[in-house]
Amino acid sequence: MSEFxxxxxxxxxxxxxxxxxxxxxxxxxxxxxxxxxxxxxxxSGYGNSGSCQSSITFIDGDKGILRxxxxxxxxxxxxSTFTETAYLLVYGKLPTATELADFREMLTxxxxxxxxxxxxxxxxxxxxxxxxxxxxxxCSLSSYYPEWLDPHDQNQVNQLVPRVLSKIRTIAAYSxxxxxxxxxxxxxxxxxxxxxxxxxxxxxxxxxxxxDEEMVKTLNMLLILxxxxxxxxxxxxxxxxxxxxxxxxxxxxxxxxxxxxxxxGGANQEVMEMLETIQRNDGxxxxxxxMAKDKNSGFRLMGFxxxxxxNHDPRAQVIKKACDRILAKMNRVDPLLEIxxxxxxxxxxxxxxxxRKLYPNVDFYSGVIYRAxxxxxxxxxxxxxxxxxxGWLAQWVEMHRDGExxxxxPRQIYKGETVRDYTxxxxxx
Numbered sequence: 001m002s003e004f005x006x007x008x009x010x011x012x013x014x015x016x017x018x019x020x021x022x023x024x025x026x027x028x029x030x031x032x033x034x035x036x037x038x039x040x041x042x043x044s045g046y047g048n049s050g051s052c053q054s055s056i057t058f059i060d061g062d063k064g065i066l067r068x069x070x071x072x073x074x075x076x077x078x079x080s081t082f083t084e085t086a087y088l089l090v091y092g093k094l095p096t097a098t099e100l101a102d103f104r105e106m107l108t109x110x111x112x113x114x115x116x117x118x119x120x121x122x123x124x125x126x127x128x129x130x131x132x133x134x135x136x137x138x139c140s141l142s143s144y145y146p147e148w149l150d151p152h153d154q155n156q157v158n159q160l161v162p163r164v165l166s167k168i169r170t171i172a173a174y175s176x177x178x179x180x181x182x183x184x185x186x187x188x189x190x191x192x193x194x195x196x197x198x199x200x201x202x203x204x205x206x207x208x209x210x211x212d213e214e215m216v217k218t219l220n221m222l223l224i225l226x227x228x229x230x231x232x233x234x235x236x237x238x239x240x241x242x243x244x245x246x247x248x249x250x251x252x253x254x255x256x257x258x259x260x261x262x263x264x265g266g267a268n269q270e271v272m273e274m275l276e277t278i279q280r281n282d283g284x285x286x287x288x289x290x291m292a293k294d295k296n297s298g299f300r301l302m303g304f305x306x307x308x309x310x311n312h313d314p315r316a317q318v319i320k321k322a323c324d325r326i327l328a329k330m331n332r333v334d335p336l337l338e339i340x341x342x343x344x345x346x347x348x349x350x351x352x353x354x355x356r357k358l359y360p361n362v363d364f365y366s367g368v369i370y371r372a373x374x375x376x377x378x379x380x381x382x383x384x385x386x387x388x389x390x391g392w393l394a395q396w397v398e399m400h401r402d403g404e405x406x407x408x409x410p411r412q413i414y415k416g417e418t419v420r421d422y423t424x425x426x427x428x429x
Contacts, residue, residue, distance in 0.1 A: 009037055023058050040411045047307070051236060052403065056089060056394050057228045064311035068228060069093070077318045082223040083107065083193045086390035089228055090161055090397060104192065106162035111187040111196065113137075113167050113174075114144050121178045130382045131260045133175045138168060139253035149247040151400050160248050161393050168252075168389055169193065172382050173200035179378070194219040197386075202374065215373055218326050222369065225315040225362060226384055228391025230308070234258040234265065238392045239399050243408040248396060255392045256385050265384040268363040268370070271303040272377050275336045275368075278343070283335070285342045293352050303364030304347060305357070315362040323369050330372065337368045 003018040005028045014036060017029040027050050034040050043049045058067045066073040069088050076085055087095045087103050095103060120140065124133055141164075142149060148156045148163075174184045177200075185203045187196050195211045198219065203209035229235070237258035242251040259265035278288050292301035306313055327334055344360050347353045370380055 007033075007037075009039060012037075019053070021053075023060070034411070040413070042413055046236075051231055051408070052239065052399065054230070054395070054398060055092070056391070056398060057230045059230050059308055061306070061308040061310050064309060064314050066229070066314050073225065073314055074318060077221045077224050077315075080220075080224060081192075081194075082220045082227070082387075082390075085224045085227055086165060086393075089390045089394040103162065107166040107193055108187075108189050108196075110163045110166045111170055111189075113141070113170055117141075117144075118174070118184065121174065124178070126179070126181075128179075129260075130172070130175045130179060130379055131256060131385070133178075134168070134172060134382055134385060135253045135256040135260070137171045137175070138164075138256060139249055141167060142247055142249035145249075149249075151242065151245055151247065151396075157248070157397060157400070161397070164248060164252060164393065165389060166193075169197050169386060170200065172379075172386055173197055175382065176201055176376075176379055192216075194223070214326060214329050218322055218369065218373065221318065221322055222366060222383070223387035225318060225366075226387030228388070228394065232264070233261070234388065235391060235395050238396055240408040242396045242399055243403070243406065245407075248393075251396055252389070252392055255388070259385050259388065260381060265381045265388075267302060267361075268367040268384065269377050269380045271340075271363050272336070272367040272371065272380070274300075274302045275339050275343075278339050279335060283339055283342075285339065285346050288343065289346050289350060293350075301343075301347065301353075301358070304353065304360055306359075306361045309359070309361065310357045312359045313361040316360045316364055319362065319365040319369060320360075323365050323372070326369060327372055334368060334372060336371070340365065340368055 003020075004015040005018055007014045007016055014033075016033070019027045019029050021027075030041060041049070056069065058070070059065065068076060068085065069092060071088070071094075076088075080088075083104055084095060084100055087100065117137065117140065120137060121133070145160070145163075148160050150156050170187055177184045183205060185200045185205070188199055191199055191211065195216045198211050198215055199209060231239075234255040238251045238255040241254040242248075246254075262270055274288075278285065281287065288299070288301070291297040291299040323337060327337060344364070347358065347360075353359075366384075367377070367380055370383055371377070375383060
């Protein structure tokens, strides 16, 4: 039996269908609201609006739950690899051994970018942010695959998914090499996805480079934790751009640009800058806490709180443990990690933060662990983009497969001037 919500407007009662998800999430279907009533809903920031129905990721922010295709993030981070998780997100199931081997083979086979694209890097100044380079290079890939741009051709899409996943990894590593003035390192077919990325990032032609297995394990974990997160800003951007039937490269490039913002993917960089500021102030965590509570101080406690999670971010818990493990293996003490731990401890004892449910999020520790791996701060957002790529691909594929085929077109409430006549310039005051 169908459920309905009733809406009363202008003396009339309208029945609005109630939709229930598999995890008992409920939504009021207002798709016919404007047509039937001439009203729209107003929801700035879309915090209470569902833009789609999706079977990819489930989040319960009150309970601190994150699952990909039903699998808890904690299990995937511990037991899976990034390649396997990418397959899960895009294709909806964990691969068999044969399917995973075939997928890895495609990633290996398509890791190179067209040699002409290397010249593009020469056009960027040394001050160029890696995200600017990444987004433009990804969009430029469309020029090299003009025959693979139809979002409704399933064969083309199946061919493009591993190509995009593989080539963006290479573009990201090359961007780093160019930023530090080192020659690019071509991918090595004997290495898997994450090991190959580390090899392209840190190897140099003048000496051998051995990929550290602990680093590979940690990178797999970090990328898995970032692989998808429901309808966030960048994912919604990928879907919105894709709804116009823009090609996959353009849609992903748009997502990269949305992720670049400090309120989204740039947050882990801001966490590191905050920790460095506290370090310069003699590591005074108590002072930082008091400044964060003072609205007039101009100081914000970055890496705490989340738009969705009103409990502990499950990804932050996993990363915190990995931080301790990798720093212990490297036999180094990072003063920023020590400040981060003291800051977390102090904040979680302070009613100001507890009452507002401002718990550490995924950005709080990810910057520290990337730094420990030798990845510089300007590359943090690029690493986020690399991790989020499978989610963007999965969401783009799902939208074209299961969507209504309509271009996204939000409405607005106009609050500008009412009608007025044009005044010639000589008569204006």
